[in-house]
Amino acid sequence: MTQICYFCSMDLQEFLEEGDKLFLPNLSIDLVIIGFEEGHLKCLLLKMGNKWLLPGGYIRRDQSVDEAARTILKDRTNLEDPHLQFLSVFGDSERRPGLGSEWKDFILNSGVKWDEGYWVNDRFVSLTYYALVDINKTHPTVHNFDEAYGWFHFDALPDIWMDHDQILKKARNRLKEDINRELITHNLLPDKFTMPELHKLHQAILEEKLDRSRFQKKMLASGLFERLPKLQKDTPGRNPYLYRLKKQGV
Known part of the structure; x- marks a missing residue:
């Protein structure tokens, strides 16, 4: 057995x-x-x-x-x-x-x-x-x-x-x-992600529409995310920047 x-x-x-x-x-x-x-x-x-x-x-x-x-x-x-x-x-x-x-x-x-x-x-x-x-x-x-x-x-x-x-x-x-108290949702995404992906994730969790511009400003203002110089190239239309969680102490 x-x-x-x-x-x-x-x-x-x-x-x-x-x-x-x-x-x-x-x-x-x-x-x-x-x-x-x-x-x-x-x-x-x-x-x-x-x-x-x-x-x-x-x-x-x-x-x-x-x-x-x-x-x-x-x-x-x-x-x-x-x-x-x-x-x-x-x-x-x-x-x-x-x-x-x-x-x-x-x-x-x-x-x-x-x-x-x-x-x-x-x-x-x-x-x-x-x-x-x-x-x-x-x-x-x-x-x-x-x-x-x-x-x-x-x-x-x-x-x-x-x-x-x-x-x-x-x-x-x-x-x-x-997620209204702590930004933890990046744990559901790959190490590198775009703001549109993070926006879509929050809408799925909250089950409501979120203004994209306000959402992105809020996320960037948190100071938790680092923008990478490389653009996401495999998306149609505009190519958004990739982000990742900042390393502790940086």
Whole structure:
């Protein structure tokens, strides 16, 4: 039997029966991994059975919560240091993965015996985070608990597992709030980008039209971006300048 991703050296049966010796029971992490492509905000989802769920995992007993979140994010995206922020706690009294038939079917289809007493079938409180990534640098992987991965528009989501649709909604609304306090959206773009690309990104996040001239003046006034001498040559019409985030201390 194959191993369970980065979590441990246990096989699936051993993980279900004894995983609580290595991981904190009743506490998990779920990640909303957000990217931007073709003018749309997208999120990374994993398929289990006939439903899709957020990437996530458990907290080892020797880990801090933030360390576990960073480890799970790196394992799922192969990114070393993406932008990661705490989102919220989800802990409904009936929040039990074992209540869903998809989970039981998955276990049985994996050739492992089913037991309602498994520790992962108990009530779980989820600590949720959201991450901003450049899709082109992201290389998702699938493991024992999922069959496939996909990037989905926030406005065209598939059938979502458990309460993960509520987590996705919370993350999208939080991102709207956060970009009004801090310029973090460049994390969704390549290292070099144009102001029209940044403008389009902010409109997608805020779901509203923004005056391009005022937006560009605001971005440049922030002092965060450095204009490069090289023009973006592969766009029709006017060729806008490329920008990048200023290096710290410059």
